[in-house]
Amino acid sequence: MISAYTGTQIRAAEEPLLAAGMGAVLMQRASYGLANAIVHELQARGRRLYGASVAVLAGKGNNGGDGLFAASFLAARGMRTTAVLTAGAAHTEALAAFQRAGGRVHFLSDANASRLAAEMARADVVIDAVLGTGAQGGLRGAAAALVASLADVRQTSGGPELMVACDIPSGVDADTGEAHAPVLSADLTVTFGAAKVGLLADPGADYAGRVHVVPIGIEAELPWPALRRLQPPDLLRLLPQPGRRAHKYSRGVLGVVAGSADYPGAAVLACRGALAAGVGMVRYLGPPEVAHLVRQSCPEVVCSAGEVADTHVQAWLVGSGMGPSDSHQLQRAHDAVESGLPVIADAGALPALPDVLGPQVVLTPHAGELAALLKRLGADYERSAVEVNTLGAVRHAAALTEATVLLKGATTLVASPFQDFYSQADGTPWLATAGSGDVLAGIIGALLAQVGPDVGRFRDAGIDPDERWAAIAAMGASLHGLAGTAAAGGGPLSAGRIAEYLPEVWSRLVTPPDV
């Protein structure tokens, strides 16, 4: 599990160590870790350190201090070092160390911003150390002009080879992932003490590149994380494994209310996702023409034209491929939510459910659907407002609906109504294809039916049982991403193949059973 914290939480964890006079030690650990990460990255790229150049864009605070100290370590490895001071001043000891190590210093002004940007673009490595967790808003004045022009040069003509963010890309909000333009897109973010929330939520994650955490000794002081990310070992622990005496009913039955005359394929893809995710049985309820297609494509599914009240299941999937005119299906979706069983509610169900739900209801909107949902509940959001602050939007929706809300996208965010957050980014942009969300709904539905009732499984993994619905949604997003990545293999992907690859990805995650 990766745990992420807000800037405020990190500063509070540093506080006792600073009070004990450890500030300089923390900075040495951070900057040494930053320098080391750069050395490893260059070596991995087959680059010689000796004679390579590194330019630091350094602000006046401790973030700039980290960047300058790191460059001094790199100078000792034979790298040529330059610093551009954005604020006319810099961390005193770090600047002295940088100059002692032979570094050249430039003072940024409006007049020289574009010339210095061109010079920095010629460096092999640039360290962005203007703003860290002490930032308020984005870059301004000459620093903004330099960064805008450096980002521009990089996009048009390619240099520098390696862009490294010190702690967090300057201009990204450590608490939310909001990005105040201009922001340099890093290849690598070296972050200190623990991951920051803003590195794991879009759009901040877009700018962060690969995130590397350098321990600096504050770990014991860290509180409960503000956001978490499940890793393969967590999936291994949480995924269901049938017991020896298992039968199809004990393994979990999922009811599916999905598809319509216009979108029958959504029901098929949702069922295929559920079957691939190991559910004991899928029962489909819906119009005969959709049921016919489901039977043709997935003969394992038991189809009927019955009602929710007469259908014995452990969880429901509702909404994929349904529209506002599908009144009978919408009534079934309502009944499923009213049953109190765990429900994954997707697409067409989102505008049609009661305003206030419960944590066992998992809503799975994309950004446009989330904006519409928030608007319906009286919050003023457009799709673009969701996209600039994904974490804020998903948090808001979970608070208003009292449901678990999963926001789909390059990074998938999950919020529980109790304000527990997960971020998963196991996928590939090839997953942005029609029907991909229906497969995700099926996978989450299958997991709700299988492990939803298993409170102990979550408690043992350090997850509050009341918050398990969010963890299950995050498990589903992770499996979907891993299966999509495996299915794409670097090339195009159609949604059905996500389900085809899932069993293989799953079996690679779990330990082979004893024979």
Ligand SMILES: NC(=O)C1=CN([C@@H]2O[C@H](COP(=O)(O)OP(=O)(O)OC[C@H]3O[C@@H](n4cnc5c(N)ncnc54)[C@H](O)[C@@H]3O)[C@@H](O)[C@H]2O)[C@@H](O)CC1
């Ligand atoms: N506190 C500590 O002991 C440690 C801090 N570390 C580093 O220190 C950073 C935090 O340092 P600071 O609290 O000094 O803050 P930062 O270095 O993040 O920068 C804030 C400085 O810039 C100014 N500033 C804030 N917003 C600005 C804006 N939008 N435009 C221009 N100037 C702005 C502030 O007045 C302040 O002087 C972390 O990100 C990390 O890199 C690490 O060295 C580890 C140890």
Ligand SMILES: Nc1ncnc2c1ncn2[C@@H]1O[C@H](COP(=O)(O)OP(=O)(O)O)[C@@H](O)[C@H]1O
């Ligand atoms: N750029 C991307 N990178 C990784 N995953 C993505 C990206 N864009 C979308 N996805 C994932 O693909 C799925 C798309 O779902 P959705 O938008 O509902 O598609 P559809 O409605 O066509 O089924 C979601 O799981 C989402 O997280």
Ligand SMILES: [K+]
């Ligand atoms: K920075």
